[in-house]
Amino acid sequence: MIKIYIFKDNFIEFKLCLTQIFVYIVFLSLESHSLAILAFDRLIAICFPLRQNAINTTTTMISIIIAIYAVCISISVGCIVSLTHLSFCNSVQVNSYFCDYAPVFRLACNDNTVQWTLATVLVLAELLGPLSFIVFTYACILIAVYRMKSVKSRFRALATCTEHLLLVAIFYIPMLVISVLGYFRLGLNQEVRTIGLSLSSCIPPCANPIIYSMKTKKLRNRVDLVFQRICANKRCSCSSTSQKIN
Template identity: 55%
Template structure:
């Protein structure tokens, strides 16, 4: 259930951006109505906020599976996982709704050109006239919350996993336990590193090219959903065997020259 939840979040997250990118860069139509802009902003940030907590749920699932293998079925029941996932979804939906609904109350008296390839919250907020400090303070606090809490939780679960792995006497069991966490660790790194870079540069006022921020945000929003199915499909024995057979045939047809 944890993997399915992450897959759903990845699909909607990438879907909220890709059609707009095609419209902007291929169709060359960069006009977006204000209400549609808010819808895209809400959808994007709802599922962007769901992504780190979905990774937390997955790390919790791995923690229970490795540290309590005999009690996994009784601890991680479908009902309990459904409650956890529902609570996370409700929290993210409400938070994103509150943040986005604060935008229409602002007045826009200057340029309406958003310097981004989608209706990003910060570039839209910059265009507003008047006092926007409450919105900035709320978004900053929210960003810190959505970065630090999941990272701390994932770190603690991995400490528990490593402790359980080092207590195992069988090397094969150790390898199997670590192998189940490899793809999750890669996804965590791909998602959090670009976002942490963006936040640190912005929070500490370091001057840099805004294009770098867009690229970093795109990396977390689009690359991670693309890599996720590849990593988890490689766990399937049939797919691994098929890849191995294709590579073997390729090498037999074109042998390496020495």
């Protein structure tokens, strides 16, 4: 991306293009499943608080993460292998700001039915699957919160889900819009597609550590202390200025 925008050089070798597609699909899939894992953690914490330590053990989470890595890498490898059987005899200009799976196989001269099928499986397994699980978990969470007698407890339980729901909306809404329009082969403005992919690809991974680390009490107190020092310094400078004027 830096090479394209700064040096205006948008040429990329076919093998490097395949590598870029593989890396993008893997990390996009991992981000989607990570949001599902966080939803699972919220489900256990709110619906089964007394059994949280017994269910969310280190062994359980490591097993889930290994299984997700295996699924994401397997699907990505299948997509890459399918692209090697295509012939590109006409245009080789990818209609995206990076090598994306669908824009690349659409350039093929021969039949790309297998690639369309894999793209559908990719959307179902890596987007709609985790999203459906997230919706299910929050339905269970809402039922559990509704059964709580204390309004304060309800508010506290829902407050722990705010950051996660924000990341879910930022990630899934643009990706689903782009995927649905692409599946039905409807026209989509290139700039809109670029903005949507950038929003889903960059913001959640960058915002995730910031949002969740701010919930740590020590870090939050440290940030408050820094702001208090800044405000105190400004007050001192203002008071010294007023004394000089007097």
